[in-house]
Amino acid sequence: MDLVLVRIDDRLLHAQVALGWVNFLSPDLILVADEKTAADPGLTQLLRMGLTSSVELAVADIENAAGIVKKGASDTRKCILLVRSPRHALRLLDAGVRTESINVGGMHFAEGKRKLLPYVYVGRDDVEVLEQIASRGVKLTAIDVPGNPSYDLLKLLRKGQLEDD
Amino acid sequence: MTRMLLVTHGDLGSELVSTAQLIVGPQEGVKVLSNKELSSESLSDALQTELLSYGEDETVVFVDVAGGSCLSACRVAQSSPTVVRVISGVNLPMVLEFFHYRGRLPFDELVERVLTKGRVGIQAM
Numbered sequence: 001m002d003l004v005l006v007r008i009d010d011r012l013l014h015a016q017v018a019l020g021w022v023n024f025l026s027p028d029l030i031l032v033a034d035e036k037t038a039a040d041p042g043l044t045q046l047l048r049m050g051l052t053s054s055v056e057l058a059v060a061d062i063e064n065a066a067g068i069v070k071k072g073a074s075d076t077r078k079c080i081l082l083v084r085s086p087r088h089a090l091r092l093l094d095a096g097v098r099t100e101s102i103n104v105g106g107m108h109f110a111e112g113k114r115k116l117l118p119y120v121y122v123g124r125d126d127v128e129v130l131e132q133i134a135s136r137g138v139k140l141t142a143i144d145v146p147g148n149p150s151y152d153l154l155k156l157l158r159k160g161q162l163e164d165d
Numbered sequence: 166m167t168r169m170l171l172v173t174h175g176d177l178g179s180e181l182v183s184t185a186q187l188i189v190g191p192q193e194g195v196k197v198l199s200n201k202e203l204s205s206e207s208l209s210d211a212l213q214t215e216l217l218s219y220g221e222d223e224t225v226v227f228v229d230v231a232g233g234s235c236l237s238a239c240r241v242a243q244s245s246p247t248v249v250r251v252i253s254g255v256n257l258p259m260v261l262e263f264f265h266y267r268g269r270l271p272f273d274e275l276v277e278r279v280l281t282k283g284r285v286g287i288q289a290m
């Protein structure tokens with residue numbers, strides 16, 4: 001399986017992915033690695049509504065999603081892999097998924113979190129986990145939709161830099 | 166009077182409403198929510214709070230695009246005490262039709278009318 005995009009996004013599969021990234025990358029498969037979504041067939045059906053019919057949608061918990069990726073190692077299909085948080089991404093890595101880079105596309109506002117970009121807010125726990133992911137040699141890039149500027153997330157974290165809207 | 170709740174990306178909802186009001190005059194019972202900078206949970210919570218505040222008022226929720234975070238957030242509407250229908254693909258003809266016919270048609274007929282207008286409002290010249 002060719003992981004063309006591994007993305008941390010608390011909205012998981014939504015318009016930026018279903019329209020923006022799908023049009024840009026033409027994936028064969030979107031894999032949503034998320035317990036909560038996997039346990040909710042109604043939500044899965046809703047997510048499918050927004051997808052063009054040429055893209056397959058799979059929803060699985062983290063362990064099964066990792067299994068799908070590893071089992072399909074020799075498969076050449078292009079896959080977008082989505083998780084909701086840095087912690088979920090780290091669990092994917094722990095479960096044996098290998099990727100050179102992870103896209104941070106949506107970590108939205110919550111009380112007590114620091115703003116790095118309009119679509120990236122981080123709490124202390126997020127910073128810790130993102131640092132752990134980076135320490136495994138995975139490049140973390142912040143970008144919301146194709147064509148917009150992208151940022152080295154670690155640099156943003158370390159500078160503590162605030163970006164205006 | 167049937168309420169309108171728009172849940173959209175960016176400023177689309179507020180622009181649709183203000184544009185419609187330029188055409189048909191000021192409207193009451195309209196609320197707009199944007200997903201700007203919000204997580205799915207925050208948007209769902211905002212939507213739920215809004216619907217709960219309507220008591221048993223009939224409400225049509227308009228969403229811009231299917232498959233987005235706005236429509237996903239609208240799942241909370243299913244457990245709302247309000248009589249509610251969620252419609253995606255909102256366009257200006259639908260909003261105008263809604264304003265014209267609410268209060269004149271029963272809820273289900275209003276919804277059908279709006280759905281039909283949304284489709285026939287699209288024409289190639």
